[in-house]
Amino acid sequence: MSQHSSKGAEWDEVRLFVLNRDGWVCQLCGKELEGRDAQADHIVPKRPPFNGTDDPANLRAACEDCNKRRNGEDEPVRETWLSPRWFANY
16 A cells, blocks of 8 residues: 555555455455455445544445445445355354
8 A cells, every 4th residue: 555645544554454354355246356446435424414434343345336336325325245244243
């Protein structure tokens, strides 16, 4: 990750943590991720009135297409693919 990211080195570390945690698989469609297609998606958007955070608990790995499709929508995309990792701690 570049230390010159527009979001900064701290974001790069959080993004990489989330991607590794989620096994580099889009948590919305199940696609394997690599390169620019690998993004960290905010489950609760950061913008008002939602005011989500960059906490890893509010982030999930997503492909660029799924992240763009969700971006700007108040309602999340219906998730048709479930990751067993979501239930690992229960």
